[in-house]
Amino acid sequence: MSLLDVKDLKTSYGPVNVLAGVSFTVEQGETYALVGESGSGKTTVIRAIAGLAPAQEGSVKFEGREIRGASERELRPLRKDIAMMFQDPVGSLSPRLTIRSLITEPYRIQGMKERDLDAEAKRLLEMVNLPAHFADRYPYQLSGGQARRVGVARALALEPKLILADEPTAGLDVSVQGELLNLMNDLRERLGLAMVIITHNLNVVRHVADRMGIMYLGRLVEEGTTEAIFKEPRHPYTRCLLSANPEPDPDARLERIALKGEPPSLLRRPKGCEFRERCPFAQEICIQTPQWEVANGHGLRCLAPLS
Amino acid sequence: MTDTLLEIDRLSVDYETARGDLKALRDISFDVRKGEIVGIVGESGCGKSTLISSILRLTAPNTRFRQGEVRFRGEDLLQLPERKMRDLRGADISIVFQDPMQTHNPVLSIGQQMLDIQHRSKASKADKRARAAQMLGAVGIPDPEARLDQFPHEFSGGMRQRIAIAMALMSEPDLLIADEPTTALDATLEVQIIERLQELQQEFDCAILFISHHLGVIAELCDRVVVMYAGAVVESGEVREIFHDPKHPYTRRLIDCDPGHIKERARVLPTIPGEVPDLANLPGGCIFRDRCDQAMPRCAAEVPPLEQLKDGHQAACWLNHKEAAE
Numbered sequence: 001m002s003l004l005d006v007k008d009l010k011t012s013y014g015p016v017n018v019l020a021g022v023s024f025t026v027e028q029g030e031t032y033a034l035v036g037e038s039g040s041g042k043t044t045v046i047r048a049i050a051g052l053a054p055a056q057e058g059s060v061k062f063e064g065r066e067i068r069g070a071s072e073r074e075l076r077p078l079r080k081d082i083a084m085m086f087q088d089p090v091g092s093l094s095p096r097l098t099i100r101s102l103i104t105e106p107y108r109i110q111g112m113k114e115r116d117l118d119a120e121a122k123r124l125l126e127m128v129n130l131p132a133h134f135a136d137r138y139p140y141q142l143s144g145g146q147a148r149r150v151g152v153a154r155a156l157a158l159e160p161k162l163i164l165a166d167e168p169t170a171g172l173d174v175s176v177q178g179e180l181l182n183l184m185n186d187l188r189e190r191l192g193l194a195m196v197i198i199t200h201n202l203n204v205v206r207h208v209a210d211r212m213g214i215m216y217l218g219r220l221v222e223e224g225t226t227e228a229i230f231k232e233p234r235h236p237y238t239r240c241l242l243s244a245n246p247e248p249d250p251d252a253r254l255e256r257i258a259l260k261g262e263p264p265s266l267l268r269r270p271k272g273c274e275f276r277e278r279c280p281f282a283q284e285i286c287i288q289t290p291q292w293e294v295a296n297g298h299g300l301r302c303l304a305p306l307s
Numbered sequence: 308m309t310d311t312l313l314e315i316d317r318l319s320v321d322y323e324t325a326r327g328d329l330k331a332l333r334d335i336s337f338d339v340r341k342g343e344i345v346g347i348v349g350e351s352g353c354g355k356s357t358l359i360s361s362i363l364r365l366t367a368p369n370t371r372f373r374q375g376e377v378r379f380r381g382e383d384l385l386q387l388p389e390r391k392m393r394d395l396r397g398a399d400i401s402i403v404f405q406d407p408m409q410t411h412n413p414v415l416s417i418g419q420q421m422l423d424i425q426h427r428s429k430a431s432k433a434d435k436r437a438r439a440a441q442m443l444g445a446v447g448i449p450d451p452e453a454r455l456d457q458f459p460h461e462f463s464g465g466m467r468q469r470i471a472i473a474m475a476l477m478s479e480p481d482l483l484i485a486d487e488p489t490t491a492l493d494a495t496l497e498v499q500i501i502e503r504l505q506e507l508q509q510e511f512d513c514a515i516l517f518i519s520h521h522l523g524v525i526a527e528l529c530d531r532v533v534v535m536y537a538g539a540v541v542e543s544g545e546v547r548e549i550f551h552d553p554k555h556p557y558t559r560r561l562i563d564c565d566p567g568h569i570k571e572r573a574r575v576l577p578t579i580p581g582e583v584p585d586l587a588n589l590p591g592g593c594i595f596r597d598r599c600d601q602a603m604p605r606c607a608a609e610v611p612p613l614e615q616l617k618d619g620h621q622a623a624c625w626l627n628h629k630e631a632a633e
Contacts, residue, residue, distance in 0.1 A: 037496070143352060144351060170490065174561060175561065177566075178576035178578040179578045181566075203566040207573055244498040246521070246524050249526055251547065252527075
């Protein structure tokens, strides 16, 4: 049994179907990365898992229990096990609470009255390398990187089994990013934490993720081990995405594969393969609708895959 | 020099706070030549934003300019009357901000906003509209004429950032300041923006001051790089020199930290241990000393000056000093 089992998850906002059926699993201690263009539905997936976005169809099983459509009362005890790290580090912290209140709020919500909250605040701040006197500060007094670390501290407060992290390192300096990723890797090893991580930074994916899924227009188009996908991407969209990764070397020769045009509107999904109109490798057969096919643990939705 | 567009000359800027003066910029010097792309790299809090707001003179009320000049085409901007400064902003110097989602007014159409920023022009409304459409076309927005009537929410993030670039370039400025313009975008869009900036820079022949902490983007786009740490310039030079032969330990560590360099999956990524010093209470000597694994006694005693090592490559570190070999 997988820790998290998402099956055919669908979300629509009115006529806009943001998720058109997303399926993947995450095992205990595993890190799974979701990548893809802005607007491809990555954030909606993890918000739907956490019960923060609606999902009209499909299933989300956590430790074998169905949690899609669970009521707030049913979700509350689960929130101890599933923690969320939000995209906007400052915006996700209430401006009127001190950092101490913010990072110890999970204990109060879960009714853990026996805890010494001052001691917990100190421990959590230390864990994310922030000085203890930050407990008395307010979010506006923090830099983006510091707010990000407060977000990590808050997510880790209850020692969850699964962390859903939405762009956890966006806007961080490389050194601080390294610290944060090391911290998350370390916690994963010590606590057996599983993670679903969304990021635009492919270099981050390579270092933290065991497996990755590539999303396009609210669907997975490719999935596999991080190693296999970086080595041999088979979906043309994955190939384009990986080729776009800027190298920190002015002499690097990059063979960029340009994507044509703009992402299509979700109100007018293209017929056949939805990537066809922008695909540099499209063929005649692509007018048909590709199905999701899995071979050797590598999933693919493409009628003309690259070899 | 005739081809120098912007010269930052020994600029020092403080913020007055309850804790005392925060020395946000100290003795900053570098220049930007006409038609050149200069990158500024450095961690959060190194003074990148203070630098930009000082150039544009859009500083917070508690800002104090302690010394130095910001010369644009030979004229010190810090001495200009506000009225003249306003004429420069958006016309000769323009800026693209970090977040494309918050740059535009959500309740006005893109076309209206692009007309509004041509308020200085005497052209007819129809001409201004045509100019707006032409600029949208130049940044690769399909159907520009029709899309002028759309609102910001009807564009994707990448398109909005390209619209911001179109608006910044509309007056054909001599200097475009780009403040982390790709941070909020994914890899494919990031590349799109970089390539577009390169093309436009050729087309409009403007200089670009490009602020980023993404080393890959800097390496790809810039001619020269200025590395800042805790409010000071620690190294500057040609992009190849900086990436292949860095002369300041901080630059070296920063490049080592970039996971883009590490092709195999690493269990532990390199970091720079320690914290940036408190700018209100600066230690003596070299500011990077506490985090530097090559620090010597001299580093605690004296601040290393920014020295010319070879043509166009400068670094502020005692390790490069001739006497260090003794």
